Amino acid sequence: MIEVNNLVKRYGDHTAVDHLSFKIEKGKIYGFLGPNGAGKSTTMNMITGYIASTEGTVTIDGHDILEEPEQAKKCIGYLPEIPPLYFDMTVLEYMNFAADLKKIPKNEKKSMVEEVMEMVKISDMRNRLIKNLSKGYRQRVGLAQAILGYPEVIILDEPTVGLDPKQIIEIRDLIKSLKKKHTVILSSHILSEVSAVCDYVLIISHGKLVASDTPDNLGKLAQGSNNLSLLVKGDKDKIRILLGEIEGIKEIAINAAKDQEGWEVKLSTEESTDIREEVFFKMAEHHYPILEMQSKKVSLEEIFLELTEDDKKKKPEEPEREGETK
Numbered sequence: 001m002i003e004v005n006n007l008v009k010r011y012g013d014h015t016a017v018d019h020l021s022f023k024i025e026k027g028k029i030y031g032f033l034g035p036n037g038a039g040k041s042t043t044m045n046m047i048t049g050y051i052a053s054t055e056g057t058v059t060i061d062g063h064d065i066l067e068e069p070e071q072a073k074k075c076i077g078y079l080p081e082i083p084p085l086y087f088d089m090t091v092l093e094y095m096n097f098a099a100d101l102k103k104i105p106k107n108e109k110k111s112m113v114e115e116v117m118e119m120v121k122i123s124d125m126r127n128r129l130i131k132n133l134s135k136g137y138r139q140r141v142g143l144a145q146a147i148l149g150y151p152e153v154i155i156l157d158e159p160t161v162g163l164d165p166k167q168i169i170e171i172r173d174l175i176k177s178l179k180k181k182h183t184v185i186l187s188s189h190i191l192s193e194v195s196a197v198c199d200y201v202l203i204i205s206h207g208k209l210v211a212s213d214t215p216d217n218l219g220k221l222a223q224g225s226n227n228l229s230l231l232v233k234g235d236k237d238k239i240r241i242l243l244g245e246i247e248g249i250k251e252i253a254i255n256a257a258k259d260q261e262g263w264e265v266k267l268s269t270e271e272s273t274d275i276r277e278e279v280f281f282k283m284a285e286h287h288y289p290i291l292e293m294q295s296k297k298v299s300l301e302e303i304f305l306e307l308t309e310d311d312k313k314k315k316p317e318e319p320e321r322e323g324e325t326k
């Protein structure tokens with residue numbers, strides 16, 4: 001559906017996007033995740049043809065975005081970080097205007113505008129001036145113009161930024177419902193958002209792709225993805241020996257429990273090794289009661305922080321902006 005090949009964007013000597021390559025398949029929700037300034041908006045602006053790349057190509061359904069912009073853009077609906085709204089228009093006027101820009105045939109225009117307004121629940125606001133809408137409703141109108149024409153791919157830059165928790169849930173549900181008919185790409189610096197909504201995550205840091213996989217697989221990526229904490233009663237040395245007999249354990253730490261009898265045992269295991277049952281039977285066999293057991297998977301959050309840690313350590317000097325890209 002979309003192929004991004006060695007995409008580069010330089011602003012002076014600052015490289016905002018650094019040799020990005022990936023493919024987007026039909027019918028999934030993709031999440032672009034990265035801290036502020038990682039290059040998400042710049043990438044989306046290049047995919048949608050808002051700005052030209054310094055190097056590399058973007059093809060949409062076989063059409064190069066710079067060589068065949070009209071055919072390529074037909075496949076895309078875009079909601080930029082700041083929705084392109086005209087504040088002095090009513091919602092309906094704006095929707096009709098957006099439909100004309102997208103060259104939606106006259107005989108389909110009215111019904112499609114109605115249908116899309118219904119879909120994003122802005123029909124009741126049709127006669128209200130956009131400047132009088134709440135932030136959440138403005139975002140819906142922005143989303144509506146992206147959906148108009150039912151493009152195959154809908155690209156949303158930080159779609160929930162600045163919304164209140166209720167509005168965030170509504171917009172997320174709406175995005176999820178788009179998956180039935182569209183491929184969706186959204187960007188976010190919020191991990192929980194991406195893992196809640198997306199089937200596939202692309203983590204970007206300093207303009208580079210540092211990881212890409214399903215949220216589940218990214219979770220497994222982390223080193224020592226299983227940590228097991230126990231509270232056990234019994235002989236400390238014997239407990240260590242018994243646990244040492246279990247395969248797959250990388251580290252054992254045993255400390256006296258605070259404020260209660262027993263030992264706090266922390267085990268870290270090989271990736272995707274589940275030793276809970278074995279630990280249970282081993283301890284039971286020797287009559288060492290396990291009072292507590294907690295298994296902790298390294299979260300996507302921890303992986304994200306680890307992969308993008310550099311961003312915080314050596315934040316590049318912000319170059320002067322060459323022109324408005326947002």
Ligand SMILES: Nc1ncnc2c1ncn2[C@@H]1O[C@H](COP(=O)(O)OP(=O)(O)OP(=O)(O)O)[C@@H](O)[C@H]1O
Nearest residue numbers: 011016036037038039040041042320321322323325
């Ligand atoms: N027009 C421009 N001129 C100069 N530098 C720019 C321009 N646009 C973006 N940049 C720089 O490129 C880098 C990537 O910016 P970009 O807006 O793509 O990041 P982002 O991941 O979308 O971040 P955010 O979540 O803050 O929008 C930043 O360092 C930014 O300052």
